[in-house]
Amino acid sequence: MDVRRLDLLRELAERGSVTAVAEATGRTPSAVSQQLKVLEREAGAPLTERSGRGIVLTSAGQALARSAADVAIALARADAVWDEFRNDPSGEVTLLTFPTIGATMLPAVLTELQQVPGLVVRATDFDPELAEFAELTADYDIVLAHTMPGVLPWGGRGLRVVPLLTEPLDIGLPATHRLAGRSHLTASDLVEETWLGVPPGFPFERILHAIEQQGGRRVEIAQRFSDMRIVEAFIQAGFGVAFVPRYTSGSLPPELVLKPLRGVPSARQIVALVRPDVAERLAVRTVLDVLVAKAAELGAGGAGTGA
Amino acid sequence: MDVRRLDLLRELAERGSVTAVAEATGRTPSAVSQQLKVLEREAGAPLTERSGRGIVLTSAGQALARSAADVAIALARADAVWDEFRNDPSGEVTLLTFPTIGATMLPAVLTELQQVPGLVVRATDFDPELAEFAELTADYDIVLAHTMPGVLPWGGRGLRVVPLLTEPLDIGLPATHRLAGRSHLTASDLVEETWLGVPPGFPFERILHAIEQQGGRRVEIAQRFSDMRIVEAFIQAGFGVAFVPRYTSGSLPPELVLKPLRGVPSARQIVALVRPDVAERLAVRTVLDVLVAKAAELGAGGAGTGA
DNA sequence: CACATCCATGTAGCGATGCTACATCGTCAG
DNA sequence: CTGACGATGTAGCATCGCTACATGGATGTG
Numbered sequence: 001m002d003v004r005r006l007d008l009l010r011e012l013a014e015r016g017s018v019t020a021v022a023e024a025t026g027r028t029p030s031a032v033s034q035q036l037k038v039l040e041r042e043a044g045a046p047l048t049e050r051s052g053r054g055i056v057l058t059s060a061g062q063a064l065a066r067s068a069a070d071v072a073i074a075l076a077r078a079d080a081v082w083d084e085f086r087n088d089p090s091g092e093v094t095l096l097t098f099p100t101i102g103a104t105m106l107p108a109v110l111t112e113l114q115q116v117p118g119l120v121v122r123a124t125d126f127d128p129e130l131a132e133f134a135e136l137t138a139d140y141d142i143v144l145a146h147t148m149p150g151v152l153p154w155g156g157r158g159l160r161v162v163p164l165l166t167e168p169l170d171i172g173l174p175a176t177h178r179l180a181g182r183s184h185l186t187a188s189d190l191v192e193e194t195w196l197g198v199p200p201g202f203p204f205e206r207i208l209h210a211i212e213q214q215g216g217r218r219v220e221i222a223q224r225f226s227d228m229r230i231v232e233a234f235i236q237a238g239f240g241v242a243f244v245p246r247y248t249s250g251s252l253p254p255e256l257v258l259k260p261l262r263g264v265p266s267a268r269q270i271v272a273l274v275r276p277d278v279a280e281r282l283a284v285r286t287v288l289d290v291l292v293a294k295a296a297e298l299g300a301g302g303a304g305t306g307a
Numbered sequence: 308m309d310v311r312r313l314d315l316l317r318e319l320a321e322r323g324s325v326t327a328v329a330e331a332t333g334r335t336p337s338a339v340s341q342q343l344k345v346l347e348r349e350a351g352a353p354l355t356e357r358s359g360r361g362i363v364l365t366s367a368g369q370a371l372a373r374s375a376a377d378v379a380i381a382l383a384r385a386d387a388v389w390d391e392f393r394n395d396p397s398g399e400v401t402l403l404t405f406p407t408i409g410a411t412m413l414p415a416v417l418t419e420l421q422q423v424p425g426l427v428v429r430a431t432d433f434d435p436e437l438a439e440f441a442e443l444t445a446d447y448d449i450v451l452a453h454t455m456p457g458v459l460p461w462g463g464r465g466l467r468v469v470p471l472l473t474e475p476l477d478i479g480l481p482a483t484h485r486l487a488g489r490s491h492l493t494a495s496d497l498v499e500e501t502w503l504g505v506p507p508g509f510p511f512e513r514i515l516h517a518i519e520q521q522g523g524r525r526v527e528i529a530q531r532f533s534d535m536r537i538v539e540a541f542i543q544a545g546f547g548v549a550f551v552p553r554y555t556s557g558s559l560p561p562e563l564v565l566k567p568l569r570g571v572p573s574a575r576q577i578v579a580l581v582r583p584d585v586a587e588r589l590a591v592r593t594v595l596d597v598l599v600a601k602a603a604e605l606g607a608g609g610a611g612t613g614a
Numbered sequence: 615c616a617c618a619t620c621c622a623t624g625t626a627g628c629g630a631t632g633c634t635a636c637a638t639c640g641t642c643a644g
Numbered sequence: 645c646t647g648a649c650g651a652t653g654t655a656g657c658a659t660c661g662c663t664a665c666a667t668g669g670a671t672g673t674g
Contacts, residue, residue, distance in 0.1 A: 001386055003310045004632095018651060031633055033652055038632095045393060053641050053650045063392045067385035074381030078374035079308055085370045086352060311661095325622060338662050340623050345661095360621050360670050 003075070005039040006068035008032060009047065013065035014138050017054050024138065069158070069277065076280035083282035092120045093287050096140040099125055100228050101270060104248040105298060109290050119283055133273055134159060141284050142291075143273040148206055149265070160279045162272040162288055164295035165247065169207065169266040170258035172235045172244035177257075184262045191215030196231050196242035197224045204243050207266045214264060232256060247298045270295065310382070312346040313375035315339060316354065316364075320372035321445050324361050331445065376465070376584065383587035390589035399427045400594050403447040406432055407535050407555040408577060412605060416597050426590055440580055441466060448591050449598075450580040455513055456572070467586045469579040469595055471602035472554065476514065476573040477565035479542045479551035484564075491569045498522030503541050503549035504531045511550050514573045521571060539563060554605045577602065 011021045018036070022029040040047045047061035057065060083089050097106060102125045113121055124140070133145035137159060149166060171190065173180050179189055190211055198204045212218050222240050225231050228249060231242050236255045244258055245268065252258070272291055278284050318328045325343070329336040347354045354368035364372060390396050404413060409432045420428055431447070440452035444466055456473060478497065480487050486496055497518055505511045519525050529547050532538050535556060538549050543562045551565055552575065559565070579598055585591050 001382070001389070003382065006385065019649085027632090028634060029651065030635085030653080034632075037652085043389065050640085050651080055651070060392060064385075064389055067388045071378075071381045071385050074378045075308070075310065078313065078371075078378050081374045082308070082350065082371055085367060090351075326620085334661090335663060336622065337624080337664085341661075344623085355622095357622080357669085360619095362622070 001042060002039070003071060005035050005042075006064070006071055008035050009039060009061065009065050010068040010072060011138075012036065012048075013057055013062065013068075016056075072277040073280060076277040080280045080282045080285070089116060089119050089281075089283035089286045091118075091281070091283050092122060093142065093281075093283050094140045095121055095123045095142045095144070095287065096136055097123060097125050097144045098146065100245055100248040101144055101146075104250050105291070105294050109287075109294050112290050112294070113287060116286060119286060121287060137273050137275045137278075141274065141278045141281075142287060144270065144291075145273050146268045146270045149267055149269045158276060160274045160276050162274065162292065163269065164272055164291055165270040165299050166267050167248060167270055167299075168246045168260060169204065169243040169268060170246050170260050172232065172242050173257050173259060174236055174238050175255050175257050176238075177241070179259065180257050182259055184260045186261070186263050187211045187214035188216075190241065190261075191217050191219050193219065194240040195219050195221045196234050196240040197221040198243075199224050199226055202226070204268070207243065207264060210264045211261075308349060309346070310378060312342050312349075313371070313378055315342050316346060316368065316372050317375040317379060318445075319343065319355075320364055320369065320375075323363075379584040380587060383584040387587045387589045387592070396423060396426050396588075396590035396593045398425075398588070398590050399429060400449065400588075400590050401447045402428055402430045402449045402451070402594065403443055404430060404432050404451040405453065407552055408451055408453075411555040411557055412598070412601050416594075416601050419597050419601070420594060423593060426593060428594060444580050444582045444585075448581065448585045448588075449594060451577065451598075452580050453575045453577045456574055456576045465583060467581045467583050469581065469599065470576065471579055471598055472577040472606050473574050474555060474577055474606075475553045475567065476511065476550040476575060477553050477567050479539065479549050480564050480566060481543055481545050482562050482564050483545075484548070486566065487564050489566055491567045493568070493570045494518045494521035495523075497548065497568075498524050498526050500526065501547040502526050502528045503538050503547040504528040505550075506531050506533055509533065511575075514550065514571060517571045 008021060008025070011024060012018065012032075015021050015024060018032050019029045022032045025032070036048065043060070043064060045060045046058055047064060048055040049058055102123070106123060110121055110123070113119060126136070133143050136143045144164075171185050179185060182189070187210070195208065197208065208219065208221075223234060225234070228244070232244070232249070232252070234240065235242055235244075236253065243266065244252075244256075246258060246260075248270075249258075272288060274284065274288070279288075315328060315332070318331060319325065319339075322328050322331060325339050326336050329339045332339070343355065350367070350371060352367045353365055354371060355362040356365055409430070413430060417428055417430065420426060433443075440450050443450045451471075453474075478492050486492060489496070494517070502515065504515065515526060515528075530541060532541070535551070539551070539556070539559070541547065542549055542551075543560065550573065551559075551563075553565060555577075579595060581591065581595070586595075
């Protein structure tokens, strides 16, 4: 039972195709196929079977892949213990962020992490419309994701979920709006408004549905954007109101005001998703620690200005 | 961090010399030395340093070796899960036994294990005078050992200790002896006797010292043997009395009787020692299960005849 | 004190292993 | 039916880990 081959099987379980594993590991599909064949011979039972054009794991294959994941964790832990022993988090940590938190928190995080010698963070942002957060953990060490509280769609896959911040979603209004003087808003205030929504399927939608339920009628959604900059610009220009995350929007222009929503729970949960084996690495844990700390600062500071 | 190299470091931590590791793993010392050198380069810190003719692990090396042991466990567990999945304990289990238990229990154990297809047990006995039980776990999957209750000299090394049997040590007398009619014996009965002892350093000695303390004088030890057959023959021939393990002596001739000792705790603890990584293997666990079961039978049945 | 011995390590060379490049075969879509 | 895609076979090549042999330092002995 060679470890490298087991790891290949683990990748196959995650990615689902020989070609994808080959790309991810920098090999040709032929090489992957050969190694899996050897593993199958060693194991003494078929691990994959053809399914249309591709292959799927047999139940035996799935069982072995689970063990392979445990081995990967133990191996990563050995690395981590070693890093810790040398007190030197080594290597590169890749991080995927969605835009809002990327703009607000990441600069401070990376600044702090510059002081750790030998630690390199490679951050990338991504279009949240494509967000299949869980699958992205196969390609990035840390994936920053957001969801509604209570909904953790990625809990089941054995991912480690590190909560960073529970961020209230306020209502963004132009400073000239009739509701701009209020200390807070309710559902009935808002059902009359024209809204700037998010693309269908985004988590924010649920809150809008809750507002519709409480307000007793459907709201009008004029435009749908995922980019907050665009949304803010449209609010300022008077095209509607929208949810604006309280802490992670950065400094807002004076023409735009945020008002908390009452009566409808409106918040998003910001978490870091990590595969359990990469979570063992000291370098990764170091980055996670700073993320948690900075998020806490943001929550404390932001709560003061927002209330 | 290659696993094979880590495993070599683990072996080095256990065996203490490159040559020993080479012999144990079927390689030349040169090969081992080269691989350790590569590992050292990968790790980025010296793992060994010269000490006289040989080498010793640095503290860094010890730390890494500990992690290597954890990796070995995870890997063995993967094997075990796989074996269990196929419901087929595979491979060979090597077992080291001391003579008494080897004669009494092992035949029944191996008979039962013959019914498990694909499982091969290779048993060896060894001269208990050489007994450094713990070190022998490096070369054998299961090492049967005995010690006095409360004394577990091998607890500290991270070995798994599976208790099999607490076996009373009775006093063996010739059937013609003046004490042969008693239902039990005490220390004061025995300090007058001529004894057949064990070689110096054997665990039984402690009990003899306790008898001397309670009896108020030193006993005379005429001969010292480790082989129970010889001891039994000498008892029969009237050369003295001796400790005889109650259950594991097999069928005794009628010229020899066993009498329990009162007032002095006299028992030995029979255990199986297993390295934690090999303890994960299903094949090994299967053998252990049968050992435990047969030992329990022996204890139950033997207690009936002995009391 | 020289010598033999033991242990680790360095060097050259060989064989196994794992990869790439390319070809093939089956499956699905237009 | 044809083109694209995905898995898998084959040949060849580079790398890696091993052996055989030589070297050098430390130890204990005649």
